[in-house]
Amino acid sequence: MLSTKGIIDDPRKIPSHWVFEFYCKLPEKLIGQDIKIKSVFRNEKTPSMCIYYKNGNYRFKDFSSGLAGNHIDFLSFLFNCSLPQVLMRIINDYNTSAMNNGVVTDREFISYTRYRIGEYKVRKWTSEDAKYWMQFGIDSRTLDHYNVSPLDFYTLRRDIDGETQKIIFERPYTYAYRRIDGTPYKIYQPKNTEKKFLKLADYIQGTDQLKFNQPNLIICSSLKDGMSLSKFGYNAEIVAPDSENSMISAGVMAMYKSRYKAICTLFDNDIAGATSAQKYKDVYNVPSVILPMSKDVADSVRDYTMSSTRNVLTPLLKEALKK
Secondary structure, rough: OOOOOOOOOOHHHHHHHHHHHOOOOOOOOOOOEEEEEOOOOOOOOOOOOOEEEEOOEEEEEOOOOEEEEEEEHHHHHHHEEEEHHHHHHHHHHHHHHHHHHHOOOOOOOOOOOOOEEEEEOOOOHHHHHHHHOOOOOOHHHHHHHOOOOEEEEEEEEEEOOOEEEEEEOOOOOOEEEEEEOHHHHHHHHEOOOOEEEEEOOOOEEOOOOOOOOEEEEEEEOOOOHHHHHHHHOOOOOEEEOOOOOOOOHHHHHHHHHHOOOEEEEEOOEOOOEEEEHHHHHHHHHOOEEEEOOOHHHHHHHHHHHHHHHHHHHHHHHHHHOOO
């Protein structure tokens, strides 16, 4: 006879960590740490879905699809069904699992301190750096203008049980994106398939370079795209949020609209880019341009040359920025 001990009928009693462990088939228990896995919503090679602990519960952010939320939101997206259907399913699945595997007991969660940037050393540009960046049409003058610096090494630190843990990274093709005062806000490692970007601070990339002396503003998906685009000679300035999925705030957008005659987005040629572009159109009434070549502007320059990319992009931008 099956025991009904531990069987529940209230979805609020189901731990959020159980939801992600069970439906994502995680190989480890969630005890307060953040993890990154391959998206369950998209077929991808590089993990881009973050499961993180915040205010006593686990949440998720999937950068490949732009989806985010709590564990109930996660199931709604995963099964594409209504809230009542989600709640019924989670209760049934949890109770079945409890009868077969035992009840999920209370768990002690560890307070994990996230890593922060420690020491780093800027090195000189090399021929290998030039080979990498020039395929996107980006030269050293442009990199210097946007405060991108090659690194010899950098360290990450965090405090655990009163002690400071330090990890030193020494990799080729490692670059610091820095503010005008030299403060790094992002580490870029294009050859590191597991961790290309390491975010250090919130910052709208390109802000320090704005002079507000052009009639147009183009919101790009990345600083690399913005640097490639800056070589096209358009009468436009360029910014890029932390990612396509990071919406620029209403206050900043209002300031942009007061300083520029026209604004448009230029995001990646994929589902995530199209989704983000639609959000800007819905929320801020900002038109979008999707370049029908490679995934983004920089890759299009690499794959088709700057001249060919400009020929395709120019009429699209003119249409989006016309007043």
